């Protein structure tokens with residue numbers, strides 16, 4: 450992976466920020482956030498987050514990516530500001546519910562109308578470096594979704610990247626990362642098992658280029674073992690016509706996705722290789738490549754034959770719904786509070802020999818599901834070539850999909 454840093458562009462972002470009366474560092478933060486957000490092999494669709502700490506007369510201020518913004522086209526208002534000092538006081542507070550954390554962060558916003566800072570805001574605050582970057586890079590996920598990788602991470606990065614076992618995003622992960630950095634404050638980044646990578650440095654360029662360097666090291670490690678992770682490939686979008694019509698009708702009849710559920714069909718060499726695997730039924734139920742993906746994709750997809758009739762489509766949807774309900778009933782009793790079951794319709798439909806459908810209540814949601822699953826195919830193919838694709842457990846997937854913060858959003862709607 451190559452650095453896309455450009456001195457002229459960086460200067461322009463800094464100068465534009467200053468012309469608006471903002472610090473140049475905030476302009477540079479916008480610039481490298483966009484560099485990250487515009488590369489689908491670093492982050493996809495609102496994934497990842499970035500921050501910058503800026504000294505001010507009244508004390509240091511931290512800007513962290515706000516929810517609802519995409520790094521690819523972020524602007525300064527998408528990086529809400531908070532005073533750093535009160536955030537750092539939570540380092541000694543062992544527990545905080547995610548709702549309390551969101552309220553706490555909101556109470557320290559300099560602009561009370563700003564968007565909610567990322568749920569990783571405290572993690573960003575705890576890293577002492579001025580710039581902090583977080584991605585779910587494709588090559589990193591190939592290696593992150595494996596068992597027992599601590600020695601491999603040590604080998605690949607020669608001790609420059611600290612190890613953090615899987616912890617659910619939010620307060621606990623922030624503390625786990627703080628503890629990992631305390632064990633070795635000399636590291637330039639943190640490896641989050643089954644999740645992604647953080648890098649940090651004193652300048653925007655350095656933190657961004659560490660990210661590129663570490664992703665490149667992961668790519669080289671895989672390449673040395675004969676594994677290449679292809680970039681996103683050209684997509685054949687010609688879906689089997691009868692299948693599209695019957696599938697759209699069958700989904701619309703179930704109501705849960707509104708009147709006109711959208712389908713995004715695609716087929717690439719990586720998708721076809723994934724669909725052609727003998728262990729597809731088991732592999733497709735193993736889990737998502739990052740904890741975030743489960744919110745868009747659900748924990749598993751639905752398999753369907755290319756020549757399925759309308760009756761067979763309905764049977765497959767019934768089967769998926771039963772499987773999804775069983776997953777809910779297996780896991781909900783372990784949750785701290787009562788959960789409301791989400792709709793039992795698939796977000797990705799796998800059609801061996803043809804391609805995949807992203808499914809959503811509108812075309813945008815269907816496309817996002819399609820993009821995320823296209824990346825999933827590339828990650829899983831390479832992860833299986835390396836050793837064994839090993840994402841987070843079903844219980845952890847459930848905790849993410851039914852996260853209290855996500856459920857709260859639903860209850861509001």
Ligand SMILES: [Zn+2]
Pocket residue numbers: 497583584585644645741
């Ligand atoms: Zn993440």
